[in-house]
Amino acid sequence: MSQSLKFSVISKVSDSKARAGFFETGHGIVETPAFMPVGTQGTVKAVNQNLLEQDIKAQILLSNTYHLYLRPGTEILEKAGGLHKFMNWSKPILTDSGGYQVYSLSSLRKLKEDGVEFRSHLDGSTHFFSPEKVIQIQRSIGSDIMMVLDECTPYPCDFEYAENSTELTSRWAILNKEAFENSEQLYDHQQFLFGIIQGSIYKELREKSAEGLKKLDFNGYAIGGLAVGEPAEVMYDITNFTTDLMPEDKPRYLMGVGRPENILESIDRGIDMFDCVMPTRNARHGVLFTTQGVLTLTNSKFKEDFEKVDEYCDCYTCKNYSRAYLRHLFNAGELLALELASIHNLHFYISLVVEARRRILDGSFNKWKNEIIKKISIKNNPREIGMEE
Amino acid sequence: MSQSLKFSVISKVSDSKARAGFFETGHGIVETPAFMPVGTQGTVKAVNQNLLEQDIKAQILLSNTYHLYLRPGTEILEKAGGLHKFMNWSKPILTDSGGYQVYSLSSLRKLKEDGVEFRSHLDGSTHFFSPEKVIQIQRSIGSDIMMVLDECTPYPCDFEYAENSTELTSRWAILNKEAFENSEQLYDHQQFLFGIIQGSIYKELREKSAEGLKKLDFNGYAIGGLAVGEPAEVMYDITNFTTDLMPEDKPRYLMGVGRPENILESIDRGIDMFDCVMPTRNARHGVLFTTQGVLTLTNSKFKEDFEKVDEYCDCYTCKNYSRAYLRHLFNAGELLALELASIHNLHFYISLVVEARRRILDGSFNKWKNEIIKKISIKNNPREIGMEE
Numbered sequence: 001m002s003q004s005l006k007f008s009v010i011s012k013v014s015d016s017k018a019r020a021g022f023f024e025t026g027h028g029i030v031e032t033p034a035f036m037p038v039g040t041q042g043t044v045k046a047v048n049q050n051l052l053e054q055d056i057k058a059q060i061l062l063s064n065t066y067h068l069y070l071r072p073g074t075e076i077l078e079k080a081g082g083l084h085k086f087m088n089w090s091k092p093i094l095t096d097s098g099g100y101q102v103y104s105l106s107s108l109r110k111l112k113e114d115g116v117e118f119r120s121h122l123d124g125s126t127h128f129f130s131p132e133k134v135i136q137i138q139r140s141i142g143s144d145i146m147m148v149l150d151e152c153t154p155y156p157c158d159f160e161y162a163e164n165s166t167e168l169t170s171r172w173a174i175l176n177k178e179a180f181e182n183s184e185q186l187y188d189h190q191q192f193l194f195g196i197i198q199g200s201i202y203k204e205l206r207e208k209s210a211e212g213l214k215k216l217d218f219n220g221y222a223i224g225g226l227a228v229g230e231p232a233e234v235m236y237d238i239t240n241f242t243t244d245l246m247p248e249d250k251p252r253y254l255m256g257v258g259r260p261e262n263i264l265e266s267i268d269r270g271i272d273m274f275d276c277v278m279p280t281r282n283a284r285h286g287v288l289f290t291t292q293g294v295l296t297l298t299n300s301k302f303k304e305d306f307e308k309v310d311e312y313c314d315c316y317t318c319k320n321y322s323r324a325y326l327r328h329l330f331n332a333g334e335l336l337a338l339e340l341a342s343i344h345n346l347h348f349y350i351s352l353v354v355e356a357r358r359r360i361l362d363g364s365f366n367k368w369k370n371e372i373i374k375k376i377s378i379k380n381n382p383r384e385i386g387m388e389e
Numbered sequence: 390m391s392q393s394l395k396f397s398v399i400s401k402v403s404d405s406k407a408r409a410g411f412f413e414t415g416h417g418i419v420e421t422p423a424f425m426p427v428g429t430q431g432t433v434k435a436v437n438q439n440l441l442e443q444d445i446k447a448q449i450l451l452s453n454t455y456h457l458y459l460r461p462g463t464e465i466l467e468k469a470g471g472l473h474k475f476m477n478w479s480k481p482i483l484t485d486s487g488g489y490q491v492y493s494l495s496s497l498r499k500l501k502e503d504g505v506e507f508r509s510h511l512d513g514s515t516h517f518f519s520p521e522k523v524i525q526i527q528r529s530i531g532s533d534i535m536m537v538l539d540e541c542t543p544y545p546c547d548f549e550y551a552e553n554s555t556e557l558t559s560r561w562a563i564l565n566k567e568a569f570e571n572s573e574q575l576y577d578h579q580q581f582l583f584g585i586i587q588g589s590i591y592k593e594l595r596e597k598s599a600e601g602l603k604k605l606d607f608n609g610y611a612i613g614g615l616a617v618g619e620p621a622e623v624m625y626d627i628t629n630f631t632t633d634l635m636p637e638d639k640p641r642y643l644m645g646v647g648r649p650e651n652i653l654e655s656i657d658r659g660i661d662m663f664d665c666v667m668p669t670r671n672a673r674h675g676v677l678f679t680t681q682g683v684l685t686l687t688n689s690k691f692k693e694d695f696e697k698v699d700e701y702c703d704c705y706t707c708k709n710y711s712r713a714y715l716r717h718l719f720n721a722g723e724l725l726a727l728e729l730a731s732i733h734n735l736h737f738y739i740s741l742v743v744e745a746r747r748r749i750l751d752g753s754f755n756k757w758k759n760e761i762i763k764k765i766s767i768k769n770n771p772r773e774i775g776m777e778e
Contacts, residue, residue, distance in 0.1 A: 042717065046724040049709065072692065072717045079693055080713065088709045303461065304468055320438065320477045324469065328431065328461045335435040335727060 005145075005192045005219035007251050011361045017243060017270035020360040023220075023251055025144040026189025027084065027092045028059070032251060032272035033353045033360075035263065036062040036094060037346050038280065041071065042087045045280050046338040047346065049089050055316045056346045057354075060092040060144075062275040065137055066101035069127075070120050074140035082142025082187045094275075095143035097134045097176075097196075099150045100224075100256070111151065111168070131175035135183055135193075142187045147222065148176035150196040155229040162200035169198045170212040177216045192219035194253060200225055201234055203241050210245035220251040223271075227256040236265050243270030260289060260352055261373045267356050268369060274353070279345035284338050286330045289348040293375055295323065297341065302327040315347035316340075394534075394581045394608035396640050400750045406632060406659035409749040412609075412640055414533040415578025416473065416481040417448070421640060421661035422742045422749075424652065425451040425483060426735050427669065430460065431476040434669050435727040436735065438477050444705045445735045446743075449481040449533075451664040454526055455490035458516075459509050463529035471531030471576045483664070484532035486523045486565075486585075488539045489613075489645070500540065500557070520564035524572055524582075531576045536611065537565035539585040544618040551589035558587045559601040566605045581608035583642060589614055590623055592630050599634035609640040612660075616645040625654050632659035649678060649741055650762045656745050657758060663742070668734035673727050675719045678737040682764055684712070686730065691716040704736035705729075 007023040022031045037044045037052065039061045044052055052058045063083060068074075072086075080086035083093055099116070102109055106118035115130030131149045138146035150169040153162050173195055180193045195218035199205030213221060223242050226235045239254060246252050253273035254266050263274050279289065286298035290310035295302070297309075308318040309326065317326070317340040329337035359365040396412040411420045426433045426441065428450045433441055441447045452472060457463075461475075469475035472482055488505070491498055495507035504519030520538045527535035539558040542551050562584055569582045584607035588594030602610060612631050615624045628643060635641050642662035643655050652663050668678065675687035679699035684691070686698075697707040698715065706715070706729040718726035748754040 041721045041723055042714075043723050043725045046728075048705075048725060048728060050705065067721075071721050072713070076693055076713060076717070080695060080711070086711075086714055086717075088714070304465055306469060316437075316439065322469070322475075324461070324465065325431075325475055325477070328465070328475075332430045332456075332460050334430055334432050335724065336432045336437060338724060339435075339437060339728065 003190065005251070007220070007249060009248070013360055013363065013365050016268045016366050017240075018267050018356070018360050018365050019270065019272065020357045021251075021272065025092045025192070027090060027144055030059045030092055031354075031357060033263075033267045033356050034059055034273050035349045035353045036060050036273065036275040037349075038062050038064075038275055038277045039087070040064045041067045042083055044342070044346070046284065046335075046342045047280075049087065051316060051343055052089075052346070053091065056343060056350055058091070058346070058350060060094060061089060062094050062096065063141070063143065064098070064101060065095045065134060065141065065147075066098035066105070068095070068141055069098065069137050070122055074137055077142075078140050078186065082140075084142060092144040093141075094145040095138050095141055095147065096255070097138070097147040097149045098129055099134075100152045102129060103152050103154075113168075113171075115149070116151075131172045132179040135176060135179040139183055139186050139191070142185070142189070142191070144189065144191060145220065146180070146191055146193050148173050148193065148195055148218075150198055150224055152228065153198060153200045153225045155200070157200045159202055162202055162205055166198045166200070166205045166209050169196065170209060173213055173216055177218070194218055194220040194222050194251075196222045196224040196255070197242055197246070198225045201230060201238055203238070206238060206242045207245060210242065214247060218250070220253060220273075221246045222253040222255050224255050226254065227258050227262070232262060232265075235262070236269060239266050239271065240269040246270075259378050260349070261377045263349075263352065264356060264369045264373060267353070267360075268366070276349075279349045280342050283341035283345040286337070286341065288341055289345050289376065291372070291375065297323060297326045298330045299327070303331075309344050310348070313344065313347065313351070315344050317344040317347075392579065394640070396609070396638060398637065402749055402752060402754050405657045405755050406629075407656050407745070407749050407754050408659065408661065409746045410640075410661065414481045414581070416479060416533055419449045419481055420743075420746060422652075422656045422745050423448055423662050424738045424742045425449050425662065425664040426738075427451050427453075427664055427666045428476070428478075429453045430456045431472055433731070433735070435673065435724075435731045436669075440705060440732055441478075441735070442480065445732060445739055447480070447735070447739060449483060450478060451483050451485065452530070452532065453487070453490060454484045454523060454530065454536075455487035455494070457484070457530055458487065458526050459511055463526055466531075467529050467575065471529075473531060473576075481533040482530075483534040484527050484530055484536065485644070486536040486538045487518055487526070488523075489541045491518060492541050492543075502557070502560075504538070505540075520561045521568040524565060524568040528572055528575050528580070531574075531578070531580070533578065533580060534609065535569070535580055535582045537562050537582065537584050537607075539587055539613055541617065542587060542589045542614045544589070546589045548591055548594075551591055551594055555587045555589070555594045555598050558585065559598060562602055562605055566607070583607055583609040583611050583640075585611045585613040585644070586631055586635070587614045590619060590627055592627070595627065595631050596634060599631065603636060607639070609642060609662075610635045611642040611644050613644050615643065616647050616651070621651060621654075624651070625658060628655050628660065629658040635659070648767050649738070650766045652738075652741065653745060653758045653762060656742070656749075657755070665738075668738045669731050672730035672734040675726070675730065677730055678734050678765065680761070680764065686712060686715045687719045688716070692720075698733050699737070702733065702736065702740070704733050706733040706736075
């Protein structure tokens with residue numbers, strides 16, 4: 001019988017739903033709000049694990065079940081002793097269930113009552129993911145937090161499609177929980193399972209989804225099906241509505257979000273956990289986040305700018321290199337550009353949630369949030385690249 | 390008036406011309422034999438400066454005048470305060486003169502008495518390198534060791550072409566030395582100038598070239614025009630012949646060499662300094678050097694091999710990751726593969742010359758060299774990629 005995830009909320013804010021807390025896994029504590037760098041294939045693109053831990057100070061990574069299942073495959077992961085050992089990462093890992101990638105990457109997806117058939121984006125081979133199967137794969141991976149198989153509805157999505165899809169996700173959730181209870185961990189640390197609330201932009205569907213999942217008593221709850229193209233205001237509204245339906249004593253995870261201001265606005269609406277490819281993907285295109293807004297370092301205006309990327313940042317990149325040097329590296333097509341920019345952007349995201357946590361603890365979150373969003377908002381930074389991979 | 394480079398030979402071997410020594414620059418001491426990682430565009434491909442210094446323990450880098458002149462250009466380098474500051478590298482830097490890249494990379498090269506006209510490989514723009522010009526560019530770069538402009542003869546090369554070319558290089562050497570003496574350093578460290586002995590595979594030309602250069606009293610002497618396609622035995626023979634012509638009390642640099650066994654055989658023949666793209670370029674193709682021979686990590690036979698790349702290596706890669714993980718990263722096209730493999734190969738090369746130095750000091754160089762070459766020789770490792778960039 002598995003134990004509950006120990007999640008403690010240690011501070012709330014009076015004028016906001018924001019909360020600071022922490023939870024414990026076999027690979028250590030995660031302080032919330034938390035941002036999880038995305039390590040799709042068992043590596044955060046362009047950044048080594050030492051920098052992730054020591055400089056960027058990531059407390060938890062996300063990795064993708066769909067990708068790891070296809071490559072290197074569960075057999076190799078099991079022989080390695082799980083993903084932590086395979087990639088040499090001793091802190092917590094969360095894996096998604098693969099549902100989103102089946103929807104976004106694979107061809108010829110066939111949704112059936114008992115799961116989803118799809119073709120690999122790598123070689124066209126046919127595979128089948130069921131709730132039982134994705135639990136089994138995540139047992140092989142050994143992630144600290146596993147996610148249930150769901151269907152991620154697209155945007156826009158009509159009510160009937162969303163209703164049927166959400167009901168399917170709810171039926172799968174039961175099977176996921178059963179498979180979780182009936183399976184054993186393969187390694188010497190406990191694994192936890194989070195449910196995913198779907199329902200597109202329809203509040204009555206979100207409500208039904210949340211009610212169904214809560215009965216199953218998951219270790220945490222995620223909001224899925226947002227950040228798929230809907231306006232930010234809609235995302236905030238649905239997030240705000242849905243967090244009211246979620247247990248107070250379990251972590252709340254908003255999947256795939258987002259821009260820096262999306263993260264702060266969602267913390268304000270009661271979210272504890274985030275993941276997004278934005279910091280790393282923008283970095284690889286020379287788009288860097290700073291406390292003063294976005295810099296596009298491929299721009300020639302930086303060629304004689306010997307300042308650091310962000311004067312308030314103490315990441316490895318900002319401590320050692322100038323904008324002009326990074327601009328040169330991008331201009332010359334050098335690989336080091338991708339590493340240095342990725343380090344900075346991940347450090348920015350992690351520092352942002354760490355600062356948010358500090359502000360929640362000292363009661364100044366809302367005031368700080370409104371000030372910083374003015375500087376970093378997408379409205380003033382049109383060169384950012386979106387969050388959809 | 391510039392001071393001489395202080396070069397001390399501290400140990401020689403009785404059964405070999407191998408020697409251990411060191412020289413001092415304004416950016417610190419370089420122990421010889423030394424291997425210089427190649428940082429063509431002001432960055433060693435895929436490896437950050439912290440790892441280069443702390444893990445790989447590079448004592449000196451090579452950077453390319455041709456590339457830096459085209460991008461970012463001397464104006465930006467001067468505004469940055471020189472290349473050391475621009476790239477944040479506090480140890481010594483050697484720059485080539487650009488002669489080799491004009492020969493290997495540019496189109497429409499026109500050799501004239503007073504220099505060489507060429508078109509940029511980047512945008513086709515026309516440029517002119519003279520002996521004076523390349524000194525001026527290297528003053529802007531601020532490299533600790535500058536190289537003279539030369540013509541690098543191709544292989545094969547008939548005697549008449551080689552003779553004319555070598556005489557031109559010798560006339561340019563005089564102009565280089567004059568330009569060096571008549572120009573000032575731009576930053577607060579002294580720069581030194583090395584001459585380059587040419588002469589293709591013709592010993593009488595090597596002799597004439599060396600005699601001419603020695604009269605000019607350079608701070609060190611390089612052998613150019615080897616490692617351009619000739620058989621290894623020819624390279625060794627010309628190297629051995631030429632080092633006898635070179636001053637005992639100045640560093641001897643064999644340009645662009647080479648495979649690990651080429652380096653050891655050339656140390657045996659009296660060479661002190663090396664540079665080569667082989668470690669980094671092979672790394673990016675998944676070809677890793679080890680004390681037991683070469684591993685091609687893209688090979689599927691490594692997919693369940695959880696050993697370190699080289700059991701005797703203590704680089705960041707070997708201390709933290711397995712062959713199976715690296716194989717996965719290469720297979721999945723992940724950027725981290727390039728970094729981890731480059732770290733290992735550079736660490737291998739530097740460790741090789743450090744060990745050679747230790748063996749020279751304790752008198753066991755020749756015996757050790759013959760044993761290790763059996764394991765690492767190209768004859769047993771056909772998958773290596775050549776040294777020509």
